[in-house]
Structure formats: structure tokens, C-alpha cells
Amino acid sequence: MVIAIDPELNQLSKEECERRLETFEGRIARGDKVEPTDWMPQEYRNQLIRLIHVHANSEICGALPEGKWIPHAPSFKRKMALLAKVQDEVGHAQLLYRAAETLGASREQMIEDLISGKSKFSNVFHYPADIWTDVAIIAWLIDGAAIVNQMMMSDGSYGPYSRALKRICYEEAFHLKHGYEMVVTIAQGTKMQREMLQDSLDRWWPPIMMFHGPADKVSKHTSMLVQWGVKLKTNDEQRQQFLRQFVPKMLDLGLKIPDPNLRLDKETGDWLYTEPDWDEFKRVINGGGPVSGDRVATRKLAHEEGRWVREALSAAAANQPIPMPTMTV
Amino acid sequence: MIATMETLNDLDAPTKSAVIDLLYRLADDAIIIGHRGSEWTGFAPILEEDIAFSSMAQDDMGHALTFYQMLHELGEPDPDTNVFGRKLEQWKCASLVSLCSKRDWAKSLVRKYFYDVAESLRLESLAQGSLVPLAQLARKLSSEKKYHLMHGHMWMPRLGQGTDESHQLMQDAVDTLYPHALGMFESTGADDLLDQAGIFLREDELRKRWVAAVDKVLGESSLKINAKASPVYGGRSGKHPDDLATLLDGMQLVYKLDPSAKW
Ligand SMILES: [Fe+2]
Ligand SMILES: [Fe+2]
Numbered sequence: 001m002v003i004a005i006d007p008e009l010n011q012l013s014k015e016e017c018e019r020r021l022e023t024f025e026g027r028i029a030r031g032d033k034v035e036p037t038d039w040m041p042q043e044y045r046n047q048l049i050r051l052i053h054v055h056a057n058s059e060i061c062g063a064l065p066e067g068k069w070i071p072h073a074p075s076f077k078r079k080m081a082l083l084a085k086v087q088d089e090v091g092h093a094q095l096l097y098r099a100a101e102t103l104g105a106s107r108e109q110m111i112e113d114l115i116s117g118k119s120k121f122s123n124v125f126h127y128p129a130d131i132w133t134d135v136a137i138i139a140w141l142i143d144g145a146a147i148v149n150q151m152m153m154s155d156g157s158y159g160p161y162s163r164a165l166k167r168i169c170y171e172e173a174f175h176l177k178h179g180y181e182m183v184v185t186i187a188q189g190t191k192m193q194r195e196m197l198q199d200s201l202d203r204w205w206p207p208i209m210m211f212h213g214p215a216d217k218v219s220k221h222t223s224m225l226v227q228w229g230v231k232l233k234t235n236d237e238q239r240q241q242f243l244r245q246f247v248p249k250m251l252d253l254g255l256k257i258p259d260p261n262l263r264l265d266k267e268t269g270d271w272l273y274t275e276p277d278w279d280e281f282k283r284v285i286n287g288g289g290p291v292s293g294d295r296v297a298t299r300k301l302a303h304e305e306g307r308w309v310r311e312a313l314s315a316a317a318a319n320q321p322i323p324m325p326t327m328t329v
Numbered sequence: 330m331i332a333t334m335e336t337l338n339d340l341d342a343p344t345k346s347a348v349i350d351l352l353y354r355l356a357d358d359a360i361i362i363g364h365r366g367s368e369w370t371g372f373a374p375i376l377e378e379d380i381a382f383s384s385m386a387q388d389d390m391g392h393a394l395t396f397y398q399m400l401h402e403l404g405e406p407d408p409d410t411n412v413f414g415r416k417l418e419q420w421k422c423a424s425l426v427s428l429c430s431k432r433d434w435a436k437s438l439v440r441k442y443f444y445d446v447a448e449s450l451r452l453e454s455l456a457q458g459s460l461v462p463l464a465q466l467a468r469k470l471s472s473e474k475k476y477h478l479m480h481g482h483m484w485m486p487r488l489g490q491g492t493d494e495s496h497q498l499m500q501d502a503v504d505t506l507y508p509h510a511l512g513m514f515e516s517t518g519a520d521d522l523l524d525q526a527g528i529f530l531r532e533d534e535l536r537k538r539w540v541a542a543v544d545k546v547l548g549e550s551s552l553k554i555n556a557k558a559s560p561v562y563g564g565r566s567g568k569h570p571d572d573l574a575t576l577l578d579g580m581q582l583v584y585k586l587d588p589s590a591k592w
Binding site: 060071072075079083086087090132182185186298307309315 | 377386387390498
């Protein structure tokens, strides 16, 4: 499928549009990275801003279900590791906001859009983390699913986003290790611990199966992003890669995957599964999930509570620079 | 001339229990302030501060852990049992570090700053002290503390002088927390022994140094202190505000499901 770009949106003649698009697509085909000062179709810019913005929102909102459990972590090791992990996720948001800024988006506006409910975030963070073992499942399987997506995107065509993702993936590898180690420890624990873990998996499995987005036959955003080398695999391909990587490990640990239709197709090596409920997915990412409202409200409250601090900082910066007080200790 | 003690085994019984008392105060203050700091992860006024508070909280928890490990070497319970299994009245932290359950940026900053100045002075004193393992540890930890102090020194004048609103909120925080900060220097039965053994300065001496350092920075930040404020004591002998009780209930929640379980 060939995508034409809109002359009006790009403020160019039809001929100029076609000429530039050909060069642009030629560069992408050669594997060149697109850099902020390069010409790019407005459509590419808009789609990327949308994509990076949703990704940044997801990192920020993703900090909430896990962050909630930092005060309750049951050992020094877990407490410090979980704190470091959630800190990383906030750092990812910061990196992604910067990548989006190179395309002309503003951080302040992106945060406003998140807390007014205008922009979206990943479906999985619309669900609550009710018990400690949820934190293990999240760090292992959701970070695992995210790595599949982000590794693929890190080879994408837009330079700043691809570089941010490389760094993010490097840190995500630690999250995955931390998650897997927790799951393994709990799976080898007492009956109560194993039941808690299974309960977590039962609740998180359906949202995790939706994580990579609607099935290819219904996904509307995919084609343009694929054509311009932002997205190198389809949603279903990513889901399949995730299943191949994680299902055998889950079964090894004695976990029961709550899908009666899940089985391996020996010929293709693919996992067959019950098609996720895409109506639920749509409802959830549009703010109709179990804790969608809470997530947005929490971010909004934090933003508003911090307003006086940001105002004081800009006031202080506008007055002459305040010298650092003399350090006597 | 004070003799140096190369290992923890060189401590005689009374000095050993004074060191244990001191280590509990250091460790308990550090884990609780770290816990409070970690409450900002995901909620700070700017993303940069989410990250700064999280990393300082990790340092503070890390410091606590090394103190608890030393306590374990001295025959006390292992760090996890100590932190996640200990009862409220067995804690020895000052009220300052546990106060203010509600998210309040001004109080959190001031609380952290007051603590960091005290902690730096304590580490400095330990680093020059006669108990070698503790002196070595203190030197290592104080290099990390420098960043914490810089962070406080960056924020105090910016918020103290930023806007009328920020000035007022910071002044309220100082008014509320200053008496509790003085309470960090509550003297205990260990003071004389530690001083005589050359391990650690007396609390009243540390307090003098702390007041001088803090007064100067607050003055440069347009914040006033109440010179007549009297210290809030009790933490060092196990009398704590409700904030600590609530904090411990939360912190020990999962651990207490089954203290023998590994998570
Ligand atoms: Fe992340
Ligand atoms: Fe992660």
C-alpha cells in the first residue's frame, strides 16, 4: 500500500510533495535515520508525536501501580530494587518527552493532555495492582511484553526516538531480570505465595494479551507506521514473539495460564490463543478501565500540588540567579 | 591519647552496647527518611525531582543497610528481620524523619535537608573517630551525602525566596520541623562512653554545629528560625509520633503475612 501525503497539511504543491516523499522514503528504505532538522511529512511527524506521547504517558502511569507497592516491599533487596525500577520508568518518560520535543511537541502540553484525559496510555496501566505478587507479574510479563515492542521500535526510522529506545531497552533488561527473579522466588515459596502469584497472573493475563494492540485485521494505525519504518512488526507478530518467549517459562514455573485455548501449533511453532476482547481494549484505553479515572486523577493531583514549586522555580530563575548558600558542612 | 580499635572485636562490653545504640539511631533515621523519600517516586512536582528523590532515597536505604549489617556483626538480628519485624517501641529514630505522612513538598524538602546536615556531621565525626571499621564506613558514605546536601542547598533559597506562596510554605515547614530537628540530638546513655572512647562526638556538640550550619543557610534563604524553639525528644528512647506507627504498619505489611517466607 502506498500512502500519499496531503499537500495542504505539508504546505507544498502536489508535485513538490511527491518529489520530497520519494526522497524521504528512499532514505528510509536505505535505513537512514530521520533527524529533527530533516524534512519529513507532516503526517509522519504527527503520528510519531502521538506514538511517543502515548509511550511517555505509559511510563508515567506505569510508575503508579508499582510505585504504590514501594512502601510495602517485604525486604531491603526488593524495596531498593523496586524503587530503582520505578525511578527508571519515570526517567524513561523524561527521555521520551525529550524525543517528542524534537518534533515540536511541548512537555507541559503533553502533561496537560494526559491529566485532562485527552491523550491515551497503555491498556495495562488501567488495571489495579491489588497484591504484592502483582508487582512481580508486572515487572516480568509487562516489562517483558514492552521489551518486545521497544526492541523492535528501537530500530525505527526516527533518530531521537530510536536512540531513546536503545537506552530504555538497556534498562528494561534489568527490570525483566528483577521481575523474573521475583516470580521464581515466589513460585518456589509457600502455598499462600503460589496462590497469590496465580491470582495475579489470572487477573493480569487478559490485559497482557491485549498489550501489543488490536489484531492486525482491525488495527488502523499500523500501515502508515510500517510504511515509514517506525514500526517494523505488526501487533500480532509482537504478541506471538512474546508468547514464544514467555509461555514455556511460565509453564516451567508451574503457573496455569488462564486460557483454555492456549496451545502450541507444532507445525508453525505459533501459539494459538483465544482472541482477546477488543471491545474491552477499546473501552479501557478510552478511559473506561477499572482504574482509568484514578490514574488520571492521581497524575492531575500530583501536577496541581506541584504547581507552586514550579512557579517558585521560574520566579527564582527570572530574578537574578540565586547564589548557592555557602556550604559549611 | 585515645587508642584506635581496628575491629569490632576490640570493643569492651559497655562500649559495644554504646556503639549498638548509636548504630540503631543512625540506621533507623536513615531507613525511615529513605522510606519517606521513596513516597515521592511518581508524584514529585517535576520529573527531575522524582528521579532525584528516588536516587537519594536509595542512598539513604543503602546507608541504613550497611549500618544494620554492622549491627548484625555485633550480634543483633539480620537487617530484614530488624527492619520488617521490629515493634514500634523498639525503634530509635528521631521524630523528624517519620513526620508528615501527607505528601507535602515543602516539609519533605526541609525534613530531608535538616536530616542531611545532621547526617553529614555525624559521618564526619565518625570518620575521625577511633573505631576503624565505622570510620572507614563513614568516609565512604559521606561522599554520597555531598550530593544530598547540594540538592538541599539548591532548593532552600529557591523556594524560600521564589514566590510569596513558596516562602510561606517553606516558613511553615521550618516552624513545624525545627523542634523535631533539634530532637535528633537527644542525648542517650551512650554519649559519654562514645566520647571517651573517641568514637563519636557528644550530641550537644553535634547540635551546636548543626545549628550553626542550618542557621546560615536558612538566613540566606530568607527563612527564620524560632531561637526559643524547644527540642522534641523521645525518639531515641522509643516514644514516637503516630506517623511512625502508620509508616511501620505499611512497611511491614507484606513481610508480616509470613515472616519466614522469601519474596
Ligand atoms: Fe520503561
Ligand atoms: Fe520497565
